[in-house]
Amino acid sequence: MVTLAQAKVGREDKVYGQVIDTFRRESPLLDQMEFDDCINPSLGGSNLTYGYMRTKTPAVADFRAINTEYTENSAAREKITTELKVFGGKFSVDRVIASTGGKIDEVNYQMEEKIKATKNLFHYTVINGDSSQNTNSFDGLNVALAGSSTEINSGSVIDVSSSALMDSNYKLLLDLLDQFLSELSGRPAFLMGNNKMITKLKGAARRAGYLTQSEDSFGRTVEGYDGVPFLDMGFYTSISSGAAVEVPVVPIASRTISENTVTGLTDLYAVSLGLDKFHGVTVTNGGIISTRLPDFSTAGAVKDGDVEMIAAIALKSTRAAGVLRNIKVA
Numbered sequence: 001m002v003t004l005a006q007a008k009v010g011r012e013d014k015v016y017g018q019v020i021d022t023f024r025r026e027s028p029l030l031d032q033m034e035f036d037d038c039i040n041p042s043l044g045g046s047n048l049t050y051g052y053m054r055t056k057t058p059a060v061a062d063f064r065a066i067n068t069e070y071t072e073n074s075a076a077r078e079k080i081t082t083e084l085k086v087f088g089g090k091f092s093v094d095r096v097i098a099s100t101g102g103k104i105d106e107v108n109y110q111m112e113e114k115i116k117a118t119k120n121l122f123h124y125t126v127i128n129g130d131s132s133q134n135t136n137s138f139d140g141l142n143v144a145l146a147g148s149s150t151e152i153n154s155g156s157v158i159d160v161s162s163s164a165l166m167d168s169n170y171k172l173l174l175d176l177l178d179q180f181l182s183e184l185s186g187r188p189a190f191l192m193g194n195n196k197m198i199t200k201l202k203g204a205a206r207r208a209g210y211l212t213q214s215e216d217s218f219g220r221t222v223e224g225y226d227g228v229p230f231l232d233m234g235f236y237t238s239i240s241s242g243a244a245v246e247v248p249v250v251p252i253a254s255r256t257i258s259e260n261t262v263t264g265l266t267d268l269y270a271v272s273l274g275l276d277k278f279h280g281v282t283v284t285n286g287g288i289i290s291t292r293l294p295d296f297s298t299a300g301a302v303k304d305g306d307v308e309m310i311a312a313i314a315l316k317s318t319r320a321a322g323v324l325r326n327i328k329v330a
Contacts, residue, residue: 001034001035001036001037001275001279002034002035002037002282002286002288003031003032003033003034003035004020004023004024004030004031004033004288004289005020005024005031005217007020007286007288007289008020008021011286015291015293016289016291019111019115019289019291019307020289022112022115023115023118023119023289024217024218025218026115026116026119027119027122027123028190028216028217028222028229028231029123029126029190029192029231029271030119030122031216031217032189032217032273033273033279033280034273034274034275034279034280035279035280035281035282035288035311036050036275036279036280036281036282036314037282037283037284037285037286037287037288038050038281038284039084039281039282039283039284040283040284041283048083048084048085048283048310049081049082049083049084050081050082050083050084050281050312050314051079051080051081052079052080052081052314052316053077053078053079053080053316054077054078054079054080054315054316054317054318055075055076055077055316055317055318055319056076056077056078056148056318057075057076057149058075058319059073059074059075060073080314080315082138082139082281082312082313082314083131083138083312084138084281084282084283084310084311084312085125085136085137085138085310085311085312086308086309086310087118087121087122087125087136087308087309087311088114088118088306088307088308088309089114089117089118089306089307090114090304090305090306091110091111091113091114091304091305091306092294092302092303092304092305093106093107093110093294093302093303093305094301094302095296095301095302095303096301098294098296098303099296107293107294107305110305111291111293111305111307114305114306114307115307117237118307118308118309120234120235120236120237120249121236122309122311123233123234123236123249124236124249125137125138125140126140126141126313127140127141127142127192127233127249127250127269128140128142128249128251129142129143130142130143138311138312138313139313140313141269141271141313141315141321141323142267142323144315144318144321145318145321145322145323148318148322149183149318149319150180150183150184150318150319150321150322150323151322151323151325152176152179152180152183152322152323152324152325153176153180153324153325153326154325154326155257155258156257156258156326157257157262157265157326157327157328158172158173158176158326158327158328159328160173160200160203160204160327160328160329161264161328161329161330166200166203166204166207167207170203170204170207170208171208173200173201173204173327174204174205174208174210174225176324177201177225177268177324180268180270180322180324181228181270183319183322184270184272184319184320184321184322185272185277185317185319185320186272186277186320187227187228187272188228188270188271188272188321188322189228189229189271189272189273190228190229190230190231190270190271191224191225191228191229191230191231191268191269191270192231192233192250192268192269192270192271193230193231193232193233193250193266193267193268193269194232194233194248194249194250194251194252194266194329195232195234195248196248196252196266196329196330197250197266197267197268197327197329198230198231198232200327200329201225201230201268202223202230205224205225205226210225210226211223211224211225212224212225212226212227214227214229216229228270233248233249233250234248234249235247235248235249236248236249248266250266250267250268250269251266252264252265252266252329252330253265253266255326257326262326262328263328263330264328264329264330265325265326265327265328265329266327266328266329267323267324267325267326267327268323268324268327269321269322269323269324270321270322270323270324271320271321272320272321274320275316276316276317276320277315277316277317277320277321278313278314278315278316278320278321279313279314279316280311280312280313280314281311281312281313281314282310282311282312283310287310288309288310288311289307289308289309290307290308291305291306291307291308292304292305292306293305
């Protein structure tokens, strides 16, 4: 098991340490997530498969009378395999720009922007990844939790899209949130949503007196609900028809609920972190993140640099994560 903070221990490469810390600052999820660094591609060619058993239904204990047998009941689990995926990006810098950048270090700027983009892609895939639609992606929570016992409110809507509706419905929202949290095995590490969802939750928690504050690894104030931190999953940028398109990592969409089309719906995710709960998977020998800076010491006017991750996620128990569906925020 390795965290990003542990991944840089013993590394003498100062740039690598700065890259790791940028990932940690940009993503509290990546900062706290444990990665099972057990995959060694050299032992199996290009094999990057991680297999595990996911507990779907826990075992039940009961009383029995003397001279009677227990009613048989067994925990239910299923075998899951996930493929580690390689993702990141490349940037190019002209040596003239690199040497005359003035106050702006172009190489550092491009590197930090590529780190942010890689972090955004990881966040997006943690939520929306679907290997049946994109074979280069790993499966995310939306796929893993569909139809599970911790998928809550899939057939109804809570409307907090305006201040007036928030005033009338915030208690209903918080009651449902409490029910949602009670379905999970232990206190989650984060409540994860888009910025509109997090803003609505802050408003509801403030009205009820349950808006709490804590500090993250970098001393920043983090707000939460009853001690569980909120995590705005941010935005994901993709290229469509040659143009950059920015969308919330946790989508806001129209859905058909009870035969009615409802707009402005979004979801809230929660995860409990740990190697027996929800965690990352990566390769051995600290290979989770790699970077290459442009080398201007060799011939050529334009040089490339890149940032790359090798990772996937594993959900060992369905009760280690959950999704609260259909909150109308817009």
